Amino acid sequence: MVLVRPRNPLNMGAAARAMANFGFQQLSVVAPWAPHWREARSAVGAPELLQCAKETASLAEAVADCTLVVGTGTLTYRKAEQQVVQLPALAPLVARELARGGRIAVVFGPEKHGLTRDDLSYCHALVEIPTDARQPSMNLGQAVAVCLYELSSRAFETAEDFSADNSNSTRLSLEASAAPSGTLDLLSGLIEETMGAAGYSPRSMQAANRHDLRLLVRRLGLNPADSRRVLGLFRRVLWRLKRPPGSQNEPG
């Protein structure tokens, strides 16, 4: 589970407590606001969880090894740029990813405004908690509890079903897993560099392109082998663009 720029240590403690209640263990915290968040006293029964949490400077870093990144929020204040899943329908998606050996991150934004458009560009899907249209905004600790309840009570059972189906083809199902988020970031960075080297992207458009590229590489659903192939292709193209034919030291 990932908390992005959380402000109130009470909410961080509440999130940790909900994780312990529903059997989740790995917490990442991105750029927390309060320096002493690890001592949040509301983490009843879960102080170790805060002590062992990973702190990173960016969301990209926090989810680098994840194959399915799910952002949380409401569509009341934004337009979705990726797949939208209603929370009661999330379990099968997560179960399939777990069964094929994937690693999942559920990402929660800061208290006031939730995840930004930029945060969400690192997510494969946006999960929406079905709240009342007149009062859609949930307390952070409560949103975490509801999502983890839904995942723990439904996703893991379903995951076991999927695993049972695949018991004779573990190697195949592992191979079918998605490429981790960090590899996708490498890829979109390389594509961006290639566009620059090819003179394709005017400087004024670069920020918008970066955002759209992040979303695009996540839509592709590349598996690890394919992502290696595409990375290799773009590395070669970039090398060629920077050194025109005839120059020295061509790679083998």
Added chain:
Amino acid sequence: MVLVRPRNPLNMGAAARAMANFGFQQLSVVAPWAPHWREARSAVGAPELLQCAKETASLAEAVADCTLVVGTGTLTYRKAEQQVVQLPALAPLVARELARGGRIAVVFGPEKHGLTRDDLSYCHALVEIPTDARQPSMNLGQAVAVCLYELSSRAFETAEDFSADNSNSTRLSLEASAAPSGTLDLLSGLIEETMGAAGYSPRSMQAANRHDLRLLVRRLGLNPADSRRVLGLFRRVLWRLKRPPGSQNEPG
């Protein structure tokens, strides 16, 4: 929704916020600890809900007009004396009761220890949130959010299915509704009085009897007409016990 002896106004505010998030409106508060709980500042988007909440001195009074009373808690620290329902299985139960015109209360205990055995004797069922055995105790605001999420996302859809099935037999389905909690309390009080008048219950056992009687009349699943018949019978028996045959003013 009913909060029994809540201690922390922050949790009461969080409960109210979750109610607003999931479209619930009627809050009852039994014997709250803090005098100024209606001003809890954590009730983002739900201050009216706290302002309009009903305050009662006892749980019996809070649920008197309800036909299905569901207590919440964990079985880790207690033995169940009534039907136990896992939260993901609660929706059909609630949906059926809504469809036949019943009125439902979901009851939450105080922060430290949850509902007592006495509180639970007013409940038809105990709903358990499936938490990790190593850390079963949830924060009050988070437990409320999880239960209301489950009910709002599943029970109301199912209730509409039930209602559609019964569209030609509304009168019948209303008649099939359960007797409200207050009527059951009248009945168990009358039975207790009758036992006393018949010299059946030694004084030392009366507290235990009262508790068991409350549970028993809830297990019977009496509908309103049947509960009137049984009340009539016990009133007559009690009258006879107090005035032996031959005395004056026999009722018609």
